[in-house]
Every structure is written in structure tokens, then in C-alpha cells.
Amino acid sequence: MPELPEIETIVNDFKPLIGRRLIRKEILRNDMIKIAEYEQDKLNDALIEDIYRRGKFLVFVLGEQLSGQALTIIFHLGMSGRLYWQSEESEFDRHVHFIAWLDNGCYIVYRDPRRFGGIRLVTDREGFFASLGMEPLSPEFDSEYLRSIIDKRRAPIKNLLMDQHLIVGIGNIYADEALFAAGIKPHRPAESLTATEAEHLTKAIKEALLSGIEHRGTTFRDYRDGENKMGENQKHLHVYGRRNQPCVKCGQLLIYKKIGGRGTHYCDNCQA
Numbered sequence: 001m002p003e004l005p006e007i008e009t010i011v012n013d014f015k016p017l018i019g020r021r022l023i024r025k026e027i028l029r030n031d032m033i034k035i036a037e038y039e040q041d042k043l044n045d046a047l048i049e050d051i052y053r054r055g056k057f058l059v060f061v062l063g064e065q066l067s068g069q070a071l072t073i074i075f076h077l078g079m080s081g082r083l084y085w086q087s088e089e090s091e092f093d094r095h096v097h098f099i100a101w102l103d104n105g106c107y108i109v110y111r112d113p114r115r116f117g118g119i120r121l122v123t124d125r126e127g128f129f130a131s132l133g134m135e136p137l138s139p140e141f142d143s144e145y146l147r148s149i150i151d152k153r154r155a156p157i158k159n160l161l162m163d164q165h166l167i168v169g170i171g172n173i174y175a176d177e178a179l180f181a182a183g184i185k186p187h188r189p190a191e192s193l194t195a196t197e198a199e200h201l202t203k204a205i206k207e208a209l210l211s212g213i214e215h216r217g218t219t220f221r222d223y224r225d226g227e228n229k230m231g232e233n234q235k236h237l238h239v240y241g242r243r244n245q246p247c248v249k250c251g252q253l254l255i256y257k258k259i260g261g262r263g264t265h266y267c268d269n270c271q272a
């Protein structure tokens with residue numbers, strides 16, 4: 001599933017499209033529209049004013065105004081979604097659900113074979129994002145904040161890291177990587193972390209995400225960047241996807257176990 005670094009990479013790839021207009025769109029599966037706060041027709045001739053990421057969502061801000069609020073298209077890529085743009089014509093398979101042609105001849109393609117993602121046509125962005133937690137790469141995300149959300153929580157620390165109401169953008173890959181870098185076992189009760197561990201974990205979370213962005217996201221199977229190309233971060237992971245391989249720090253074989261229903265990788269020796 002694409003996480004913060006993957007979505008950030010796609011958003012960065014889409015930045016050149018700011019200022020372009022959508023001239024035509026095709027929505028091939030209407031059930032992929034999860035919320036429609038305005039008519040699809042309003043997308044015709046809409047100006048792309050801004051493109052940004054919030055959590056694991058990609059937000060296109062369109063110039064048309066509806067009672068003072070900008071229209072937005074919000075994409076979520078679910079498990080297997082891809083959102084990319086291209087300038088050359090190509091064939092679309094049955095997993096392509098949305099195509100939008102732009103005034104410079106390029107077009108935007110949304111493809112999602114497993115269909116856990118979706119499109120939201122939203123006017124009330126604030127309302128839509130109201131329940132989301134803090135952005136982990138923001139300066140406000142510090143060890144004090146982390147301690148405040150793990151305080152008196154017995155759930156495994158990994159589960160809390162992935163709770164989008166507390167912190168956004170972290171999924172299975174970057175949770176495993178950050179916990180390894182911080183030397184903390186994923187199933188530790190959150191409240192058992194010391195102040196020093198919380199500090200290490202805060203730093204490790206930011207570093208794991210930044211490394212993911214630097215290497216243009218992690219591609220094991222489905223993820224592609226905004227130009228439909230594979231990421232490189234899978235070559236830089238320390239634990240995720242490396243079950244039964246030697247730990248990069250101590251050489252002991254890494255453990256793979258389900259924690260809170262999610263496949264989890266860690267080193268029994270390096271993580272306390």
C-alpha cells in the first residue's frame with residue numbers, strides 16, 4: 001500500500017501540471033467515486049490551482065468556486081492504486097477507472113486493480129480531513145507529541161504509529177523500518193516506551209519517511225510514481241520484506257510475525 005513517501009513522490013511529479021486545465025474526463029467506473037459533493041460536470045474546464053498531499057491522500061485543488069469553497073478532487077490509492085500522468089497515447093486496460101485530458105495534451109490516469117482506493121469530489125476539505133492526525137514530517141510532530149499519544153495506551157506501539165487519527169501517512173513498511181532504526185520491538189505496549197525511546201522513535205520515523213521520499217518510494221509490486229515508474233526504496237530497506245534474512249546490524253535472522261493483523265518484520269536481538 002502506498003504510504004506517505006509514495007504519495008509525496010507522486011505529488012511532486014504532478015507539480016508541473018499546476019496551472020493546466022482539465023478539458024475532458026472519463027470516469028469508467030462510477031463506483032470508484034466515494035463522495036460527490038458537486039456535479040462531475042464541474043470538472044470540465046476546471047483549472048488545477050494546486051496539488052498537495054495530506055496523509056495518504058492526493059489533493060487536486062480546482063479553480064472553480066462553489067459558495068466560496070474551492071472544488072477538490074481527492075484520490076486515495078488504497079492497496080494497489082496508481083495515479084500518473086503521461087503525454088503519449090496508450091491503451092487502457094480494465095483497471096483504469098478515471099482519465100482526465102489536460103489543455104497541454106497530457107492526461108492523468110487513475111488505475112486500481114483491487115479497487116480499495118477511490119475518488120472524492122469534495123468542497124469541504126476541512127471537514128473531510130478533520131479526523132486525520134498529525135503530519136509526521138511537520139515540526140509540530142516531536143517526541144512530546146509522540147509521548148502524548150502513547151501515554152496510557154497498551155496497544156502495540158506499531159498499531160498506534162499506523163493509526164491515521166493519531167499520525168498520518170505511516171503504514172506497514174515505514175512503521176517496521178522506524179521501529180528497527182529506533183531499536184524498539186513492534187509489539188511493545190505503547191505506554192512502556194521511555195522518554196529516550198520516544199525521542200529515538202520520533203527521529204527514526206522522520207528519517208525513514210525522508211529516506212523513502214529520497215528514493216522515490218517503495219515498489220514491491222503495484223506502486224508507481226507520478227510518471228508510472230518504479231520507486232527505488234525497496235533497495236534501501238533494513239527489515240521490511242527481509243524475513244529470514246540476516247539483520248544488517250547483528251547478522252541474526254530477522255523475524256516475521258503478525259502483529260495486530262499486519263505482517264511485521266523485526267530483529268529480536270537489536271530491538272528491545
Ligand SMILES: [Zn+2]
Binds near residue numbers: 252
Ligand atoms: Zn539485529
